[in-house]
Amino acid sequence: MDTYTTRFLEVKVHTQRRVECPGCGKKRTVRRTFCQTVNPYHPEVKALPLTATYDDAHDMVRESVRREAEDWVPSDYEARHVACVEERAGL
Numbered sequence: 369m370d371t372y373t374t375r376f377l378e379v380k381v382h383t384q385r386r387v388e389c390p391g392c393g394k395k396r397t398v399r400r401t402f403c404q405t406v407n408p409y410h411p412e413v414k415a416l417p418l419t420a421t422y423d424d425a426h427d428m429v430r431e432s433v434r435r436e437a438e439d440w441v442p443s444d445y446e447a448r449h450v451a452c453v454e455e456r457a458g459l
């Protein structure tokens with residue numbers, strides 16, 4: 369039996385936030401990359417009319433990943449310095 373692997377186009381959005389480290393209280397910048405693929409199972413792609421083109425699907429996914437990045441609020445874990453985690457571990 370042959371196995372086929374389908375590679376879907378990845379749409380990435382890089383984003384960053386200025387946050388306060390919950391360990392030491394200093395300001396820092398945390399970065400995160402959001403990625404979604406243009407694939408037929410994507411809920412927003414599935415919601416498109418049958419007449420939609422690949423470009424329409426690409427636009428939907430780009431918009432979806434952009435919203436995901438925009439809505440991101442770093443967790444305490446993400447905001448904390450690695451060194452500050454270690455400091456706290458000893459308490």
Ligand SMILES: [Zn+2]
Nearest residue numbers: 389392449452
């Ligand atoms: Zn810190």
